[in-house]
Amino acid sequence: MLRIYDTRARQVQEVPGGRVVRMYTCGPTVYRYAHVGNLRSYLLSDLIRRVLERRRARVEVCQNITDVGHLVDDAEIGEDKVAAQARAEGRSSMEIARFYEDAFRRDTAALNLRPPDHTPRATETIELMIELIVKLMEKGHAYAVPDGSVFFAAETFPGYGEISGNRLDALQPGHRVEGVDPRKRFHADWALWKHSHRELVWETPWGGTGFPGWHIECSAMSLEFLGDHIDLHTGGIDLRFPHHEDERAQSDSAAGKEVVRHWVHGEHLLFDGRKMAKSTGNVVLLSDVAEAGLDPLAVRLAFLEHRYRQQMNLTWDTLRAADRTLRRWRARVAEWAESPSAPLHTESVRQAEAAFEDDLDTPAALRVLRELEKADAVSPGAKFETFLQLDHLLGLDLSTEIGKVRSLPPGGAELLAARERAREGRDWAAADRLREELAELGVHVADTPEGQVWR
DSSP: OEEEEETTTTEEEEEOOSSEEEEEEOOOBSSSOOBHHHHHHHHHHHHHHHHHHHTTOEEEEEEOBBOSSOBGGGOSSSOBHHHHHHHHHTSOHHHHHHHHHHHHHHHHHHTTOOOOSBOOBGGGOHHHHHHHHHHHHHTTSEEEOTTSOEEEOGGGOTTTTTTTSOOGGGOOOOOOTTOSOTTOSSTTOEEEEEEOOSSSOEEOTTSSEEEEOHHHHHHHHHHHHHOSOEEEEEEEGGGIIIIIHHHHHHHHHHHTSOOEEEEEEEOOEEETTEEOOGGGTOOOBHHHHHHTTOOTHHHHHHHHTSOTTSOEEEOHHHHHHHHHHHHHHHHHHHHHTTSOOOOOOHHHHHHHHHHHHBTOOHHHHHHHHHHHHHOTTSOHHHHHHHHHHHHHHHOOOTTTTTTOOOOOOTTHHHHHHHHHHHHHTTOHHHHHHHHHHHHHTTOOEEEETTEEEEO
16 A cells, blocks of 8 residues: 555554545646756655556546636735736737646646646636535635635635645735735635636626635536545655645535545655745756756656655755666666567566565665665566556656667767777776776676677
């Protein structure tokens, strides 16, 4: 069974396999390119899915697309993020949303993230949100104000704060310039629907036009597409509060029971020791990685070097190292493919699977592969079968070099020439050192009476 850390329970808990497992993943707000820090949180749900499917569970995944309702700075007031970007780029909100949604899908495909079963867009599920808001109003959990906005009455949900620890009795009123919204009955209430006459607004049965709040979107979509029993809900650690607290209150109040069984969150990613932000100039996109000559899956491998709930500091050096490892493993798999077939090395498979099932201990799983790569007692055929078997969990496309006519990677020809000169000068220490450098690039050299050959 998969054991995963449940944020609400504050402990590792079992997620049984062998049945249908329903998982909701908070998707992107499509107003800009996703940077690699954003993409790390989506790898979390992909790894969970791969582990469960390996145990023959059918995993049904819903991941929303927020193309309206998410305000700048996550405030209760202000401009919609998609609308603000549309104004900045001189395009319509829908043009912006579809452009960045397509870019997000390309990035997730490049990282080998399996596509969700359901990807509802906020703008296409407004009726679901309105129906849910009406239901919450009828149950006494929400109230409308004269301008047509609707707020959730936070005090009607006693379990608020169990995910993040931010209990209602400890929350302080906000201190924005406008002060606490006088329309609210309680300062911690939040907007389910916002009155507006601007772009992207809809009519409501309680009167007036407006658009949905960000939090109500996920409740409406998850209940519609996965039902009122959701096994896993994933997202970045920054979504614990207020987004997931608000979402839980809405969904549970509407369903009359606990809807989500396990809340799972991935930690922040730093780049060169700092949080990614335009102001610091360290936002790295997947396209930047490709333009640097690195395989996008080197990002995936670099992520796997750390546990999902560890804060990670990514650097260009770690990405280059991951790229070298990826290329070396692919070259070795292609080399082993030409050896006689042999059974799996079952102990390596067992150890790696156990690591994945132990709260996604991916660093331990990678150590198993590194040890297997160096194990002289294991036949090449067994290594080949085992690496490809475990690649179903890793998602690194380790078989891509099989049968290919290879070309030397950048710098390879120079190293081969230098090694040939070292051999001619009988400088065996230098020749051995250069052989190791070539191996790091995925180039394996053998010495024959006719000279050195590489593969």
